[in-house]
Amino acid sequence: MKLKTTLTVTALAALTATGAFAQSQGVSKDEIVLGSIQDLSGPLAGFGKQVRLGMILRVDELNEQGGLNGRKVKLLVEDSGYDPRRAVLAAQKLVNQDKIFAMVGHIGTAQNMATFPVLFPKNVINFFPVTAAREMYEPFHKLKYSFAATYYDQMRLAVPKMVKEKNAQKVCAMYQDDEFGLEVLRGAEEGLKSINMQMAEKTSYKRGATDFSSQMQKLASEKCDMVVMGTIIRETIGGIATARRLGFNPTFVGSSAAYTDLIHKLGGPAMNGLYATMTVQHPYLDEASQPIRFWATKYQTKFNEEPTVFSVYGYNAVDSFLRAASKAGNNLTTDSFIKAMDTMVIPSDIFGSAEMTFGPQKRLGNADSRMSQIQDGRWKVVSGYLNK
Secondary structure, eight states: OHHHHHHHHHHHHHHHHHTSSOOOTTBOSSEEEEEEEEOSSSTTHHHHHHHHHHHHHHHHHHHHTTOBTTBEEEEEEEEOTTOHHHHHHHHHIIIIISOOSEEESOBOHHHHHHHHHHHGGGTOEEESOBOOOGGGTOSOOTTEEBOSOOHHHHHHHHHHHHHHHHTOSOEEEEEESSHHHHHHHHHHHHHHHTTTOOOOEEEEEOTTOOOOHHHHHHHHHTTOSEEEEEOOSHHHHHHHHHHHHTTOOOEEEEOGGGOSHHHHHHHGGGGTTOEEEESSOOOOTTOSOHHHHHHHHHHHHHHSSOOOHHHHHHHHHHHHHHHHHHHHOSSOOHHHHHHHHTTOEEOOOTTOOOOEEOBTTBOBSOOOOEEEEEETTEEEEOOOOOOO
């Protein structure tokens, strides 16, 4: 009998060592540890700070209410400076030293992709990264969950709609010469193909460019009446401002990368008329929606600054994680979280994001987007969600 007991203990120890009975890291009796990597010192530091504050707001709300099933959430945020190499170092610290349960709201395409080899072997979930790249859910991996309608799908759906609405005859594109810009271009080309049109002209620029004279002169000379912008902030402003100076005034259509209040705050009246795809709404403090006004005021009171759409991304990422973790129950493990997500439905929220659904082979919550336009110096929602 004694020998049998010894063998049983040994067998249990072996099973625990292999992880068969081991509790997922980052979860204890009274705490759930989450990690996030933001750009807090590089070119997207403004965005990274806003995502971080949005996450903190939701975590603090939860903890002030007693936590989740008796567990408080601890959020640890590291700075990548928007550098994939620094993102890897940050992920190594969060995963191996801080023992996070999940990575939530990590910003940047290249930065996220660089950390996958750190996260996935340790069974750490990459949850709702702040990037609209297809790689955030393709190829399929059980530990990938994405909320952002891709740049490709945004343009594939929006461009045909805008062509018909504006009766555009010559659609052209200016895009950043990298994977982001190419995804915007590819989506636009696929959308045009669906209505038997082709891109009339396209021109690119290198990351960091500040002069867009040659690009806009080229498109103006082709008499393009619609220009798809595979641009972010500075290039959107610079490109459109240059076009205005040239007397070139086509319909400009950007992706969600251009959907930020910085466009109209920094670009001024010249930005009026720009369209962009988007999902959640920018939370203006005087927004007509009372729930958004209340939320924005709460954010401003806590952090002494106005929220942005990136604040909403951070807030919603944590909120969605908490919904799934709550559904997983008291025995929160990576496996129970995945099981909860496999039947997860996240309803539309006060910011107008579309309902999201997930499944055993579905890791993108929603592929649809809608349109906003800058009118009188602020973004106005001008369409519902676009049909596939």
